[in-house]
Amino acid sequence: MESFDVEVEAGMVVLDAIHRIQSTEAPDLAVRWNCKAGKCGSCSAEINGHPGLTCMTRISDFPEEESITVQPMKTFPVIKDLVTDVxxxxxxxxxxxxxxxxxxxxxxxxxxxxxxxxxxxxxxxxxxxxxxxxxxxxxxxxxxxxxxxxxxxxxxxxxxxxxxxxxxxxxxxxxxxxxxxxxxxxxxxxxxxxxxxxxxxxxxxxxxxxxxxxxxxxxxxxxxxxxxxx
Ligand code: SF4
Ligand code: SF4
Ligand code: FES
Known part of the structure; x- marks a missing residue:
C-alpha cells in the first residue's frame, strides 16, 4: 500500500484521482479503465473495502478529512496494482x-x-x-x-x-x-x-x-x- 496526496476538485471521481497520481507521482501505477462512464465494466476495484466502479464513485461521497483506500478486487489474482486477472x-x-x-x-x-x-x-x-x-x-x-x-x-x-x-x-x-x-x-x-x-x-x-x-x-x-x- 502506498499513500498519495491528491488535489481534489469539484466533481472528481476516484478514477480521476488515480489518473492524477499516474500523471504526477507514479506513472507506472496500473489501472484498467476504458469508458469512464460506468458502461465498460473495466474499472472495478474495492474502495474503502466496498466493491465499486472507480469511474462512478465520487470523491465527495467520502468525508473530506479521511483518506480513501483503493484496492484491487480480492477474489481474482492481482496482475499489478489495481489490475486483476478476471x-x-x-x-x-x-x-x-x-x-x-x-x-x-x-x-x-x-x-x-x-x-x-x-x-x-x-x-x-x-x-x-x-x-x-x-x-x-x-x-x-x-x-x-x-x-x-x-x-x-x-x-x-x-x-x-x-x-x-x-x-x-x-x-x-x-x-x-x-x-x-x-x-x-x-x-x-x-x-x-x-x-x-x-x-x-x-x-x-x-x-x-x-x-x-x-x-x-x-x-x-x-x-x-x-x-x-x-
Ligand atoms: S455486478 Fe455482476 S450482474 Fe451487475 S453488471 Fe457487474 S457483472 Fe453484471
Ligand atoms: S451467495 Fe453469492 S450469488 Fe448467492 S446471493 Fe450471496 S452473493 Fe449472490
Ligand atoms: S471506466 Fe468503464 S465502467 Fe469505469
Whole structure:
C-alpha cells in the first residue's frame, strides 16, 4: 500500500484521482479503465473495502478529512496494482450452452416476456458481484460455482421463450446454483441495479427444485413418464 496526496476538485471521481497520481507521482501505477462512464465494466476495484466502479464513485461521497483506500478486487489474482486477472470468468462463460433456436420455430415474443429478461441484458461484466460473493471470495469454490454474473446469464437464457436449450441439469451440477444461499450481497453491489438474487437466482433455484426434488414429478418420471419418453 502506498499513500498519495491528491488535489481534489469539484466533481472528481476516484478514477480521476488515480489518473492524477499516474500523471504526477507514479506513472507506472496500473489501472484498467476504458469508458469512464460506468458502461465498460473495466474499472472495478474495492474502495474503502466496498466493491465499486472507480469511474462512478465520487470523491465527495467520502468525508473530506479521511483518506480513501483503493484496492484491487480480492477474489481474482492481482496482475499489478489495481489490475486483476478476471479471465476465469470468460472460461465459465464458455461452459454455458448458448441460445438455441431452430429456424422454423415461431420467432415472436410477448412484451411481458421481453420485460422479464431485459434487465439481465444490462450486465456490463464488471464482475463486482463475483468479487463480493462469499462462495467465490471466501470459499474459493470456483470449480463448483459459476457465480452471480453467470446466474444472470443463465436466467436470461432459461426465461427466453424462444430458447430451446435445456440447461437445468448443468445449472444444478456444473454451475452449482445450490451453493448460493441468497445473501443478496451481489445484488447490493451491482452498478446496473440488476436484481440478481430475486429475479435471476431464485427463479433458477425454483426450476431446479421443480425438476429434481418434486416428489410427484419424481414418481411420474419413474413410472408413467418413462413410457412417454421420445
Ligand atoms: S446471493 Fe448467492 S450469488 Fe449472490 S452473493 Fe450471496 S451467495 Fe453469492
Ligand atoms: S450482474 Fe451487475 S455486478 Fe455482476 S457483472 Fe453484471 S453488471 Fe457487474
Ligand atoms: S471506466 Fe468503464 S465502467 Fe469505469
Amino acid at each position: 479471465s476465469w470468468n470468460y472460461e465459465v462463460n464458455k461452459r454455458i450452452a448458448p441460445h438455441q433456436h431452430t429456424k422454423d420455430s415461431d420467432p415472436r415474443m410477448f412484451q411481458e416476456e421481453i420485460n422479464r429478461t431485459q434487465e439481465f441484458r444490462k450486465c456490463i461484466e464488471c464482475f463486482l458481484c463475483q468479487d463480493v460473493c462469499h462462495v467465490l471470495r471466501d470459499h474459493d469454490l470456483k470449480d463448483e460455482f459459476a457465480g452471480p454474473r453467470f446466474m444472470v446469464r443463465l436466467a436470461g437464457l432459461e426465461m427466453n421463450p424462444l430458447d430451446e436449450g435445456d440447461r437445468l441439469s448443468d445449472i444444478r451440477e456444473k454451475h452449482g446454483v445450490g451453493f448460493c444461499n441468497i445473501t443478496k450481497c451481489c445484488t447490493t453491489v451491482c452498478p446496473e441495479n440488476i436484481t440478481i438474487t430475486d429475479n435471476a437466482i431464485i427463479p433458477l433455484k425454483e426450476r431446479v427444485v421443480d425438476e429434481y426434488y418434486d416428489p410427484l414429478k419424481w414418481i411420474w418420471n419413474k413410472t408413467i413418464g418413462k413410457n412417454f419418453e421420445v
